[in-house]
Structure formats: structure tokens, C-alpha cells
Amino acid sequence: MSRGMQCDFVRRFAEGPSIRAAFSLPTEAASVTVLFGPSGSGKTTVLRCLAGLDRPDQGFLRMEGEVWCDAASELHLPPQKRSLGFVFQDGALFPHLSAAGNLAYPLTGLPQAERHRLVQAMVELLGLGGLERRRPGELSGGQQQRVALGRALIRRPRLVLMDEPLTALDRPAREALRNDLSRVFRELAIPVLLVTHDRDEALQLGDRMLMMQDGEIQQDGPPAEVFTRPRTPALAEALGIGTVVKARVLGSEGGLVRLLAGTAELLAPHEGPLGEWVHACIRGEGVAVERELDAHADASPRNRLRATITGLEPKGPLVRLHLDCGFPLEALVTTWACEDLALKAGDTVLAMIKATAIHLIPVM
């Protein structure tokens, strides 16, 4: 029972909502838990309470049987007494120390040679070779975040907390670091709690996702599942996405990737390397529906799929159609198109997915 981290606490603000977090994290194996939610949902507050940078007004926090925080008995370990690493949004590197100096900062009571060895290992793991003696001001944003990550990992803490570590980076740097992160997380067996509002980040890096909204954790599950099956309409709104389906890469040619999602084959554009498995994200606006006229629709190679309507959900001028086409698919059509075609649950239709509406995210 003392394994892992358990917490259940409330942080109140004089003006604004209360933030409540109640969850547990396994800490024995490497796993990445994503704390996902729109801005203002309280993600950062939860992270700061876990780190000890902020004090909950009520509740407790335990790490492997050790009490880190217990509001009832006014016990509150300061951050330096908690075995953790924290990566800030913009790195928060120490400007007067070199990259190597920043990496070595958390190390204490080690012989010089051992310090050097650990720093060198981190430099190699994070691809920072040749930059050891540079100050943060002489590093690019991506390089700075790598140093910040190394500083958080170097003393092998029990938990690493990351507050939107990729948000401040430009797109290429963000994607490069995202790929490296998934590699680094697997290599070091340290549990990670990652705060983000970026869907790609959550899908690629997360083993588990806590969906936060209005100051509370609303849903807990594998990221693809939370994205595809939000528990409430409000969550679906916040997640702002149609379909997420795990698919196998069958092959690629000329920038087009052939996928097997459920029992259906899809074509999607993608540049850059992919593993064997991907998450295919399909925007509902990119799916059109028509009455099935031709019997040979299934044979069409261009994302034309025979589908059964499993549900209709009016959304203002639009209707959200839930389809089954070998995998669960969501389409967003106008109300008049829906009436025109006289769509109802149980009907068989032809779903056409625009290739450009499919977005692929590698699965780690």
C-alpha cells in the first residue's frame, strides 16, 4: 500500500475556482502520465502542489509511504526535501552557470570524478555534446529545455514533473524534442507527470492521461481512449477532436501512408519517420457522408468506407454523427445535409474521409 504516490488535496483561491486533485501514480516503473486540460483548468496548480511550491489548503500527498504534505497536521515538506525533478515551461536555467554547471547543480556529496561521469552521461543521453561549456544565453530554446530536462533527471528522483516543457519552442524544435523525450523516458525508469494542453504531446508521450477541467480531474485513462470517448459533452468540447484511432502502418509511398485501422484501410499524408503503430486523428469536419449508391463502395481505395450510423447528436447548426466503419468514426455534418439524406441510426452510409483531415502521431 505504500507503493506509488497517492494524493487527494484541494487548493483554494480567493478569487477563482478551487482546484482539486485526487489520483495515484505508480512509481516503480517508467510511465508517463499526462495532465491534460485547457488553460486555466488548474493543471499547473496541481503540479506546483506536488512539487511543494504551493500549499494545498486541505488534503494530503504521500510518496511511497512518506508523507510529503498533510494539511490537517500542517505538515508540508519544502521542495528540496522531496525527491523530485521539475522542468519549467521556459527552462529556468541558472544564467551564470554553464550547461554542465546547470546539469551538475542538483548533485551533492559526490566525488569530482563521479559528478563528471553523471554529467557526461546526461550530455550524451540528451544530445548536448559540445555544448557543455556554453551558458544558457548561448543555447537555443530546444537546447535549453534539454539542459533543464537533464537537470531534473540527473539525481534520479522518484518523480519528474514537467510544466508544458515544449510550449515555448518553435515547431521543429518542439517535434525533435518530443521524439527525444519519448526515448529518454523509456531509457530512464523514472515516472513522469507531464502537464500539457497539446494533443500530439499527450498522444505521443502519455501512457495515461488525466483530463482536467474546471479545477477537477474529470477522466482518467489511456490518452487515445480519453480523446475518442470523452465521458461528457463538455469534455468532448474541451478536447476538440473527432476521432483518434490506433492504426498499423502497412506501408508508405510518395508521402502517403497506408494504414490499417480496425478492419478499414486508410490513406494519410505524412512526412518523416513513423514506427509500426500510429494514432490517426481525424477531424469531424473532414468526414463527409452520402447515401450508399454503389454496391462496390468497399473496393474504393481512397478513404471511402462503408459505415453504419450508431448515433446522431445535434450541435447547433451541425450534427455529430457516430459511425462504425471498422473502427468508431465521428463525422460533423450540417443539419440540412442530415435532413436531406434522412439519416437515422442504423442506416448504412458511405463515409468519405479527406486524406488531409487525417493527422498521424507516432505511438511510443
Add this chain to the structure above:
Amino acid sequence: MDWTALALSLKLAFCTTLVLVLVGMPLAAWLAFSRRRWKPLVEALVALPIVLPPTVLGFYVLMALGPASPLGALCERFFGHRLPFTFLGLLIASVLYSLPFAVQPFSAAFASVDPRLLEASACSGAGPLKAFFRLILPLSWAGVLTGLVLSFAHTLGEFGVVLMVGGNVPGATRTASIAIYDQVQSLDYAAAGRTSALLVGVSFAALVLTYSLRKVRLFP
């Protein structure tokens, strides 16, 4: 030229600055980071020597260190002699008198360190002492240097407090500023002029040194 007086002034200024480093830094760090409700009281107390006439401060120090006060009696037993009209007594008075000139720049410099760096330090497992020596001090060295030079120069030029607490004992409490006063009293304007010019030169040099050092960037 009264070289003994000048040497004494420099020695007093040096010792005062040294004591202010040891006493002023922790006090400044507390002022910069504490969130106690009664902090303004301490801040006002530290700043008091700026507005008080030196004679008032000197008077209270004289009373406090004199044999009639419990503190003075205790000091007398401890040091084996009375403190007023000795170098040690003068040093205590100088430290009090120059306290704000050290503590205020120190404190302002410490407070200007980005709080997120302090959070990053704590999350790296560093306690307050490590954060102070490895992070806060290196990042606020310009303010610390200003405080050091200001208290040095300020002690070099003090007059009222020295007169009240130290008197005019050659070699022990007769500083350059007292010597100038003496020389004028005895109508030796030439000597007073030389000592004054020297004091101006030393003070100016100290300030020039500070302001040029502040331009040096230790890190990009």
C-alpha cells in the same frame, strides 16, 4: 599630513565593511525573502541611521556602551575595558551607522533574483544555504559590490558618530575627518586642505571603481 589618522580611517572603514558583510548579508537576505507581517518594522529600523542626525545615534551608542548600562557593563567584563573612546567602540557605532548603506543594496539585489530560479533551485534539492551561495550571491554581485563600496566610503567620511563615541584619541579613534576638524580649529588650513583632498581622492576612486566594475558582465 596626518598619516596615522588616514590609516585609522581606512582600517575602520575596512573593518566596518567586513562586519557588515557578516551581519548585513543574512539580515538583507531575510528582508528580501521573508513574508513576515512585521518586516516593515525591521526595514524602518535598518533605515533609521539615514535620517537620524549622527549625534543622536552616537549619543545612544555612547549610553548603551557606557558602564552605566547593563550592556556596557557586560562588554566591560568581556573585553576587560570600557568600549567608548576605543577602536572597538568606534567600530560598533560605525557598523550601526553604515548598516543601511550595506543592507539596502544587498537586499534590493537579492530580491531582484528571478523567483523561478529559486524555485528551480529548491526543486533541484538545494536548501537555502546552497541557493544563497551558488545562486543568489553570484547573480546579485553588482548590488553586493555597491553595498560594500558605499559602506566603505560612508564609514570613511563619518564624523558625528566618531566624535560622540570615539572622541579624539590619536591612533585609536582620531580618524581623518576628526583630524581635519582639529586642523581647522588650530587654523592649520594647509594641513586640513591636504587631508580633505586625500579623502576626496580615496572616496572618488572607490566610487569610480564600483561603477566601472558594474559594467563588467560576468555572464552573457
